[in-house]
Amino acid sequence: MLPKLLIIEDSPSMLHMFKGFLQQEPLEVLSAETGAEGLRILRRERPALLLLELKLPDIDGREILEAIAAEGIETAAVVMTAHGSVNAAVEAMRLGAVDFLVKPFTQERLGKTLTNVQELHQLKSEVAAFRELDRPSYDEMIGSSLPMQAVYRTIDSASPTDATVFIVGETGTGKELVAQALHDGSTRAGGQLVVLNCAAIPKDLIESELFGHVKGAFSGATGDRDGAAHLAAEGTLFLDEIGEMDISLQSKLLRFLQSGMFQRVGSSRTESSNARILCATNRDAWAAVQAGTFREDLYYRLNVIPIVLPALRQRGGDVIEIARHFLRLYAQHDGKAFIDFDEGVQTLLLNYNWPGNIRQLQNVVRNIVVLHDGDIVTHDMLPPLEQVDMTMGAGGASLAPITPAFGPLLAGGGFADAATGSSPVRATGAGQSFPAMPETEADLRPMWVVEKEMIDRALEITGGNVNRAAALLEISPSSVYRKRTRSRA
Numbered sequence: 422m423l424p425k426l427l428i429i430e431d432s433p434s435m436l437h438m439f440k441g442f443l444q445q446e447p448l449e450v451l452s453a454e455t456g457a458e459g460l461r462i463l464r465r466e467r468p469a470l471l472l473l474e475l476k477l478p479d480i481d482g483r484e485i486l487e488a489i490a491a492e493g494i495e496t497a498a499v500v501m502t503a504h505g506s507v508n509a510a511v512e513a514m515r516l517g518a519v520d521f522l523v524k525p526f527t528q529e530r531l532g533k534t535l536t537n538v539q540e541l542h543q544l545k546s547e548v549a550a551f552r553e554l555d556r557p558s559y560d561e562m563i564g565s566s567l568p569m570q571a572v573y574r575t576i577d578s579a580s581p582t583d584a585t586v587f588i589v590g591e592t593g594t595g596k597e598l599v600a601q602a603l604h605d606g607s608t609r610a611g612g613q614l615v616v617l618n619c620a621a622i623p624k625d626l627i628e629s630e631l632f633g634h635v636k637g638a639f640s641g642a643t644g645d646r647d648g649a650a651h652l653a654a655e656g657t658l659f660l661d662e663i664g665e666m667d668i669s670l671q672s673k674l675l676r677f678l679q680s681g682m683f684q685r686v687g688s689s690r691t692e693s694s695n696a697r698i699l700c701a702t703n704r705d706a707w708a709a710v711q712a713g714t715f716r717e718d719l720y721y722r723l724n725v726i727p728i729v730l731p732a733l734r735q736r737g738g739d740v741i742e743i744a745r746h747f748l749r750l751y752a753q754h755d756g757k758a759f760i761d762f763d764e765g766v767q768t769l770l771l772n773y774n775w776p777g778n779i780r781q782l783q784n785v786v787r788n789i790v791v792l793h794d795g796d797i798v799t800h801d802m803l804p805p806l807e808q809v810d811m812t813m814g815a816g817g818a819s820l821a822p823i824t825p826a827f828g829p830l831l832a833g834g835g836f837a838d839a840a841t842g843s844s845p846v847r848a849t850g851a852g853q854s855f856p857a858m859p860e861t862e863a864d865l866r867p868m869w870v871v872e873k874e875m876i877d878r879a880l881e882i883t884g885g886n887v888n889r890a891a892a893l894l895e896i897s898p899s900s901v902y903r904k905r906t907r908s909r910a
Contacts, residue, residue: 425467426449427463427470429453429455429459430452430501435474436452442531456479456480460488463488463496469539470499483509487516497519497538499518499519501521519538520534556570559572561598564742575728576599579728581607585678585726587701587725588728590703591703591778592780594732595730599701600661609655612655613655615659617661628686629648632673632677632684634646635686635688638688639686648683662702663700674719681693698723707720734773741771747787748760759796759797760796761798773806785803879893
């Protein structure tokens with residue numbers, strides 16, 4: 422269907438000429454000779470383009486522009502005005518017109534103007550659509566980073582279907598939240614979301630948990646019991662940590678996925694369930710296939726729509742958004758006044774590696790709220806963090822990590838080089854490897870020397886930013902100044 426163009430022009434001869442100009446354009450041309458008629462057509466037809474004469478016999482063209490804005494009519498208006506009335510055209514653009522033409526104009530000028538307007542309108546539509554996709558959260562998930570936008574879009578596409586979804590991500594990345602969002606966005610939202618954690622159930626009980634059992638099926642089975650497959654009928658069955666399922670049960674799960682049929686433990690009667698299947702793992706499922714601990718045919722059956730959840734360390738500013746969410750949540754719950762983190766704490770949170778992902782961050786914030794008071798979280802309120810991953814500095818420049826002074830303990834004593842894991846090394850000076858654990862009295866150095874070298878290195882890495890260096894070393898800025906300037910008495 423061709424886009425519609427409405428011409429509102431009170432001069433019949435001019436109207437005829439404009440229609441002639443537009444004969445070859447891919448447009449459906451509508452026309453009106455009065456403002457009142459033009460408004461009726463605008464409201465009824467909602468044309469994509471409007472060619473509007475400002476001086477009309479009944480209604481001023483600016484009134485039509487005001488009505489368009491007030492009523493939310495989506496049209497790109499180009500106003501026409503006589504030479505010497507440019508000020509009126511400028512006023513019209515202030516009211517919402519996108520361009521103007523000064524009469525008289527050529528066919529080429531009209532065509533070029535309409536092409537530009539259409540391209541602008543298309544660009545605005547694309548930008549609006551992009552902004553709509555740039556979501557700061559989704560269901561119970563928080564984060565506006567690009568990796569999470571990709572996750573949100575996949576959930577949007579997969580939710581309305583019955584397709585099996587395979588969610589992959591490190592521990593604590595929010596796999597169950599993704600499963601909940603998929604269920605909530607589906608036609609099965611009125612049914613149950615049944616979660617079965619395959620890693621938390623003993624091997625000899627997981628079949629019963631999945632398919633149910635009858636009385637007397639095994640010791641302790643004192644009555645019939647429904648399994649997750651039955652409970653999730655008309656709903657969603659989420660198999661969390663599917664990689665932990667014993668391979669002997671995987672064949673029965675495969676049969677259930679293929680046919681929707683299953684048998685309770687101890688029963689010969691076949692039952693059916695149309696539960697939608699979601700699954701998740703924190704392991705490399707394909708590596709498990711190659712290792713022989715996960716069936717290849719089951720892998721392909723489950724891996725219809727993969728969703729890979731990024732680790733928290735890969736999500737940039739999401740760390741702060743999530744931390745603020747937990748801070749305000751727990752502050753409200755415990756009657757505390759916390760509202761935000763100071764700049765130094767934010768820097769530390771952004772540079773920390775978060776091996777436990779969101780779950781670890783949640784626990785850190787909970788610790789702060791329980792043990793401290795105030796409105797702003799400061800560095801001294803933070804619990805110990807095991808590792809700071811220094812990868813980005815001010816301005817986004819890549820930085821080398823601060824190498825720990827000592828690596829893992831080697832057989833026979835001594836410590837490996839922290840960067841390579843090789844035999845002990847010795848080096849001095851900022852920018853070089855830090856020394857291995859001293860082995861003799863001759864290797865020992867005063868602590869103030871070691872501290873000064875660490876501070877010099879931190880300042881080098883942070884580009885001389887004392888506050889940032891202090892935050893990363895977990896000392897006060899005044900300590901940086903004092904220890905750096907200390908000299909041997």
